[in-house]
Amino acid sequence: MPAMAQAASSKIALPTDISSERLITVTAAPTRAKLVAMTFDDGPHPVLTPQLLDILKARRIRATFYVIGRNVARYPDIVKRMVAEGHEIGNHTWRHPFLTQLGSASVLRELDRTSEAVYKAVQRMPVTMRPPYGALSRAQRAMILKQREMPTILWSVDPEDWRRPGAQVVANRILGGARPGAIILSHDIHAPTIKAMPVALDGLIEAGYRFATVSMILGARDWSKLRWRLPREARAKS
Numbered sequence: 001m002p003a004m005a006q007a008a009s010s011k012i013a014l015p016t017d018i019s020s021e022r023l024i025t026v027t028a029a030p031t032r033a034k035l036v037a038m039t040f041d042d043g044p045h046p047v048l049t050p051q052l053l054d055i056l057k058a059r060r061i062r063a064t065f066y067v068i069g070r071n072v073a074r075y076p077d078i079v080k081r082m083v084a085e086g087h088e089i090g091n092h093t094w095r096h097p098f099l100t101q102l103g104s105a106s107v108l109r110e111l112d113r114t115s116e117a118v119y120k121a122v123q124r125m126p127v128t129m130r131p132p133y134g135a136l137s138r139a140q141r142a143m144i145l146k147q148r149e150m151p152t153i154l155w156s157v158d159p160e161d162w163r164r165p166g167a168q169v170v171a172n173r174i175l176g177g178a179r180p181g182a183i184i185l186s187h188d189i190h191a192p193t194i195k196a197m198p199v200a201l202d203g204l205i206e207a208g209y210r211f212a213t214v215s216m217i218l219g220a221r222d223w224s225k226l227r228w229r230l231p232r233e234a235r236a237k238s
């Protein structure tokens with residue numbers, strides 16, 4: 001399986017502007033437009049993620065999901081729904097390890113297995129990655145960009161929702177931190193985060209913000225319209 005993943009992820013054509021050297025690490029987009037990217041990590045969760053998708057759909061908001069590969073393998077239908085509703089899928093590794101403790105081959109294996117699971121579910125590959133805990137050395141970030149053409153996407157707004165400070169606090173932190181070009185971090189595996197979203201999202205809308213996926217806020221092509229073709233040798237094995 002790793003051989004297939006490597007073939008699949010090293011030969012895909014990527015939007016050139018998202019893989020440029022200066023985009024090795026991204027915490028926010030350089031824009032003055034009132035545009036933010038909502039990002040949700042660690043899912044899909046079988047109950048909470050569909051609830052979040054309903055909330056986003058009701059507001060026609062497109063978000064980016066940094067999914068954990070083994071969750072994708074368990075709940076591929078939720079990933080299918082994400083893509084059908086215009087969301088972008090990013091790579092958040094297979095089992096959510098501290099990547100700083102792994103060698104390059106293991107890091108790439110974490111990413112490849114995940115990209116492969118996403119491809120299997122929705123016939124598309126993530127074009128960006130986010131390291132668990134935000135932990136990734138500069139050398140590792142450069143290695144991933146070079147080997148897999150995936151820039152590392154961090155964030156500029158962190159409501160620390162995983163500490164479960166309460167839905168209102170999460171919403172207030174998101175609203176307080178929002179700036180043009182902000183990349184906002186949250187997790188779709190915590191019930192209070194889902195509960196916070198209607199208030200947070202409606203507040204952002206009221207403040208005049210519009211929403212983009214990570215690729216779009218960085219000026220790349222609309223990820224939902226990309227179509228990947230696996231290399232022949234990989235297709236033969238799938």
Ligand code: NI
Binds near residue numbers: 041092
């Ligand atoms: Ni995470």
